Amino acid sequence: MIQKKICLLGASSVGKTSLVKQFVEGIFNEKYLTTIGVKVDKKLVEVNDQSVQLMLWDIEGNDQYNVFQERYLRGAAGYIIVVDHTRSSSLLEGIDIHTLARQVTSAPAILVINKSDLPKQWHWQDYELEQYKDILIINFQQVLKQVSK
Amino acid sequence: MSTLLNNLLNALEQIVLEVVDYKTDTVKLVAGEADWAKELLPQLSSDSPFILDDNIAFLYDFLFDAKQVWNASSNGSIRSGFWTEVTAHHNQLHLEAVAIKQENENLLLIINQSNEFKFRQTTLQSAREMLLSNDRLVEQNQYLHNRILTILKKPTKQNDILIALTKAIENAGFAVVITNKKLKTIIENTATKSLFDQQYLPISEVKKPIDIILSLMQNQLPEFDRIMSTKSSWDGELCWILPPSTLKWLKIAVYPVTNEFNEIKNWIFFANDISNVKYLVQRNEQLALHDILYSQNYPIALVFGKRLSRKQQKRLLSIYFTLISTSSEVITNTLAMKKVTNF
Structure with a gap:
């Protein structure tokens, strides 16, 4: 069976653990409990009639208490930068993390804007977001549209 | 083995x-x-x-x-x-x-590492909740500040400005007061009234929110006169104590609004109750103290203790004991004190 390592990266408190829990166990808990270190979850998915085991590395968020550790990206088939729809600073932090990650891997990366169901406190204009659209594999605007659906 | x-x-x-x-x-x-x-x-x-x-x-x-x-x-x-x-x-x-x-x-x-994990999680949980709270406050402040400036600088009739300002500030999660150049309130939102609630005072003693803010700044901020005279913006923390039961830590932000001749038109004041954040900071400090004194015998504490003479240690401990006696953790802190005496 094919195994693929996928890392979840992002600032602290953006909801990386909640995304993994929702995806793997189908459970959502509103209570915020900070992640310490790393937790690896497994999920079997079917891709083109082939079973693929995803190894989801839920990595402690980066902030002044925890710096980005590139070694966790070793062997990753891809990584997901998670940002918080209610905190524009998490986008800047996500972009910084992506820049650091790019120094050690060229694996595909996607941006996920989490908490889009919460009241919008993201006051950035579209033209301000434009400058970041080319740095990720998937077009930023496409992701925005997909998330808003 | x-x-x-x-x-x-x-x-x-x-x-x-x-x-x-x-x-x-x-x-x-x-x-x-x-x-x-x-x-x-x-x-x-x-x-x-x-x-x-x-x-x-x-x-x-x-x-x-x-x-x-x-x-x-x-x-x-x-x-x-x-x-x-x-x-x-x-x-x-x-x-x-x-x-x-x-x-x-x-x-x-x-x-x-279950025990160390729990300890670290408790500490970082508080710290990150505090970061979140601060991030939200900063973002809301910046956004509202820009909106108010846009409204105030638009060449519109006075009446229309007031309607636009009311709409802009009414739903803000923190107190917003806009004054004229003489620091007299033009408009304030509902959050201002609840933040500076003085319902237990006789009506004759109730102060206007702007007067409370200005009084706190005058008393606790040495550079207050300079800020006003140089038309500067400022933000920081002030403590509002109103006996017998009010003690609030307020994060205050002050922004000047000037015209094209750099003359003051208005002042914008933001006030937010950050008492909860302060509580979290104190809780973190307590956790750090706990770690230093109990489990790690942290070198700084050891060196500090060794550098003090016996007499200085006793005086320090007496101050320390007076401080901790007021808290609810007298017993645990007394144990910590016993450890300090062993330096």
Whole structure:
């Protein structure tokens, strides 16, 4: 069976653990409990009639208490930068993390804007977001549209 | 391995694996025999060497770093950092691995870090909740500040400006007061009234929110006159005490609004109750103190204690005791004090 390592990266408190829990166990808990270190979850998915085991590395968020550790990206088939729809600073932090990650891997990366169901406190204009659209594999605007659906 | 050492490792919740062949990831248990370890590595039940496979993905990945230590010519060690592993029995283990090379022996230590994990999680939980709260406040402040400036600088009729301002500030989660150039309130939102609630005072003693803010700034902010005279913006924390029961930490922001001749048109004041954030900071400080005095014998505390004369120590302890006597943690802190006296 094919195994693929996928890392979840992002600032602290953006909801990386909640995304993994929702995806793997189908459970959502509103209570915020900070992640310490790393937790690896497994999920079997079917891709083109082939079973693929995803190894989801839920990595402690980066902030002044925890710096980005590139070694966790070793062997990753891809990584997901998670940002918080209610905190524009998490986008800047996500972009910084992506820049650091790019120094050690060229694996595909996607941006996920989490908490889009919460009241919008993201006051950035579209033209301000434009400058970041080319740095990720998937077009930023496409992701925005997909998330808003 | 002696029973004594085995008991010690069990008490420390550690197991020691000898690396038989690092090229094939083959290891063998040499000490420690806890249940959690057998749950993590069922192969430990037999005394034979076994291969660490990718079933424990984090540990398997760490072997890459570990091999650099084991392959080196000199002694050394590397820690994996914390990771959480869910066992076949659905128990969550909070672990850390240490790869060691010592006198040509290659060892792999696996430590059950449950207690340290809980402690770190409690501390960081508070710290990150505080960061979140601060981030939200800063973002809301910036956004509302820009909106108000846009409205105030638009060439519109006075009446229309007031309607636009009311709409802009009414739903803000913090107090907003806009004054004229003489610091007289033009408009304030509902949050201002609730933040500066003085319902227990006789009406004759009730002060306007802007007067409270200005009074706090005058009394607690030495640069208040300079800020006003140089038409500068400022933000910081002030403490509002209104006996018998009000003690609020307020995050205040002040922004000038000037016309094209750089003359003051208005002042914008934001006030937010950050007492809860202050509480979290204090809680974190207590946790740090707890760590220093109880578990780590942190060198700074030791050096500080050693540098004080016996008389100075007694005076310091007497001040310390007076301070902690007022808190609800007298008993635990008294224990901490006893430790300090042992310097």
